[in-house]
Amino acid sequence: MDTLHDLGGKQGFGPVDVNEPEAPWHHDWEGRMWAMAQSSRNTTVTIDWWRHVVEQLPPQAYMTIPYFEKWCMTDLALGVDCGTFTVEDALNIDEKTDVRPPDAPVPEVMNKVQILEKNRTSVKTFEEQVDFAPAYAVGDKVETLAHSVPTHTRLPAYARGRIGEILAHRGAHPLPDKSAQGVEAPEHLYTVVFTARELWGEDADPRDTVTLDLWESYLERL
Amino acid sequence: MTSGTSFDRDKLAKIHDHLHSHLPPEPALRVKALESLLVERGLVASETLDAWVDAYSEDIGPKRGAQVVARAWLDVDFKARLMDDAAKAITEFGFEGKATGDLKAVENTDSQHNVVVCTLCSCYPFSLLGLSPAWYKASAYRARVVREPRKVLEEFGVELGEDTAVRVWDSTAELRYLVVPQRPAGTEGWTQEQLAAIVTRNSMIGTDRVLKAGS
Known part of the structure; x- marks a missing residue:
């Protein structure tokens, strides 16, 4: 879908704030949100569906609210969708307390040492073993799909209908377009390199390139 | 009652709007x-959230990446393992975890940044x-660095040699x-400790290039 999250190449933005202090968070609520995202999501929510729900924020909100607020709004919306709580629960929160009712499940309390180990063991590769061969090899020339699709996808608009070259085969990974619909469908994934001039025209620097990680069905052989 | 998600985009757009x-x-x-809702339903304990915040404030951060880079500078065998399979190589430090399962290392040279x-x-x-x-999450960086990387790098104070090409890696899949x-x-x-101390966070993203021995 052509929603506003697809920012690559959009013009009109000002300079990047390069003087930001180096701290993990600049507000306490950002850290709380980060922590909740690590520990409490509904297990039926795939990473691609989660991203697609972020993309469903009202466009004006997507462009203006802070990054971790987008996470918060997405987890609130998915909590409602999953029946974990209702919209009314979320809107009337100030009338409640943080006390867990006696009939609610008892969550595990973890300290930092346990969290560090949980973080370490949470590592996972998205690569999957498949019994079909990749269609492309390193060095092959490919052309990306020219048009938008009605679903979540990870082919950015700026790289549609462009000719590139396979830089690396990365094995098979779940196709986000399907995963965002709850369907597991691994496909071969490639790092594809494009010249800056192919993407942006003759004014671009002839020395420069952009790489994207693209699934096989985003590509056509030249 | 908690169930699975609906995968219904229009439904989620309506909930968002509301x-x-x-x-x-x-x-x-x-x-x-959100925290109150999750705590009340017994889905998470506030103490556990504190521990996640502490872990990512005190223990997990760019100093980890700097150790990996410093080791790669000192140990050619480790560097070969890092360039071959970075996700596996960082397990030698125990640095694996969130979003590193498909990690790739890309190396700056005189001719490529x-x-x-x-x-x-x-x-x-x-x-x-x-x-x-x-800034990495900001619209300006996301929009501009693929289109005008040299201008963005200049804002960061990066100086590039005449023969240096810029390659922008857009993380569109789960590779990091x-x-x-x-x-x-x-x-x-x-x-290794001395070397790690001069490796900046931005240099591992690519918005810093020439590291300073004196700093």
């Missing part, structure tokens, strides 16, 4: 509402570099990228 229109506008209050972005969201190798800077900066002159004989 919540965004009616919740108080302050992000701190919205996040507090690498810089990383995620134009579609803000993907980042959390367990190796910690939380990403706000670590830029391995070049070891600066004047660091001969330095220990």
